[in-house]
Amino acid sequence: MRRPLIGVTTSNRSGWRIFPLVALNIWLAGGRAVRWGAGRRSDIDGVDGIVIGGGDDISPTLYGGQLRAESRLDPDRDRMERRLVEESMAQGKPVLGICRGSQMLNVALGGDLDQDAYATFTDSRKYRTILPRKTVNVVEGTRLAGLAGTEVMKVNALHSQAVRRLGSGLRVAARDEGGMIQAVERLRDPFAIGVQWHPEHLFYARRQRAIFRGLVAAARAGAENRAQLPEVDAEVERV
Template identity: 45%
Template sequence: MAAFIARGRPLIGVTASVHGSRIAWWANRLALRRAGARAVRITARDPFPIERLDGLVVGGGDDIDAALYGETALPKMRIDPERDRLELCALDGAAARRLPVLGICRGSQMINVHRGGSLLTDIHEVYEEAPRLRTVLPRKRIRIDPRSHLYRILGIAECRVNALHHQAVDRLGDGLRVVARETVGIVQGIEAVHHPFLIGVQWHPEYLVADQRQQALFRTLAATAAGTASLEDATAL
């Protein structure tokens, strides 16, 4: 947190695959810049010291290795073991330093796995009635727990989000709670019970650039990383 005083803006790490989409990186970088933060891209090939960060975004990407939560990978799963190790290590460091963390899509799932939880390897095998959506446009309706940190940030109990996933949180990890679901029941948001900002969302707020409620996730992350705001102040940011 003291880094904010020395450099003027908090430094947020954004994890990504070595060969991952640059579009997601630039979208996250822009969202963080608009929120008043600087961003650094972190990959297995280009790691970054966690002790130099003020906050962390665990980004979207390939599936997480099912062996990490005691399941067998499906043939269609595309995994990135090096990134898995990088993010688990980054989350260890963030936990030790109590850094604010935002998990996006895969990143939300990784937060759950890091805390001992499991995933649905394919949501459509369990939720057969779930629409098979894959779009950056807000086409999926979700409900948010009004008692949650996520609700205080977004300021709304229902909204539409985008969908680029086929996996989701199943068994919750230690100290986590479900704070958002879509109408068929699939988990769309999780957060830590005893942490100033450890939130995972199954959608991609970085692509919803015109939605100020969604961009509040980045503003609150940046402000918390800078040590200038609490979650109670989030709706005023």
């Protein structure tokens, strides 16, 4: 059976070290990956699904926020990724958003972000590490819960912003101990999920690999013109 091809967006600055990790997770899940960056060709017609990867803050001009002097922005990447999410939704191709990518998924679907999330959620402990130290509670009954279970999850954290108002068709799939949104997911096809942490660094953890398995299962179903969400749910039974 052909491995679904997944387009992976990365920063032009740090993508050389992040992409191999994402590609490894996609391969372990049964897919194969191609790297995309701003200024490179990124054609949604040529892939079966996409990963919107981590990186710099999203420009607040995309959702009506305030520009901050300390923010590091990448407007070319913003435009590329917003287009890719919109085209994926229009063409019925699944999306996994990682950290910044989770935020872009939300923004592209009409939501917005809390630009200083830890000031809003004062009970949320702030970490900046790729080690699994942050506690996340997965919401029961969500697709993320089906893939990764509802046990308390330990994840890494590198973000300062977070999803605030949900984009169209999304629901909350996980929060941290302080109530800050840590994962969102789409309620209908095409499959789309965004996680605020970096599961590519946690490839040794079964629950984190399951997120990539869900994406690849959806991509395979979509490529075969089958409903994606039932295939993602069936993936749980195979593990």
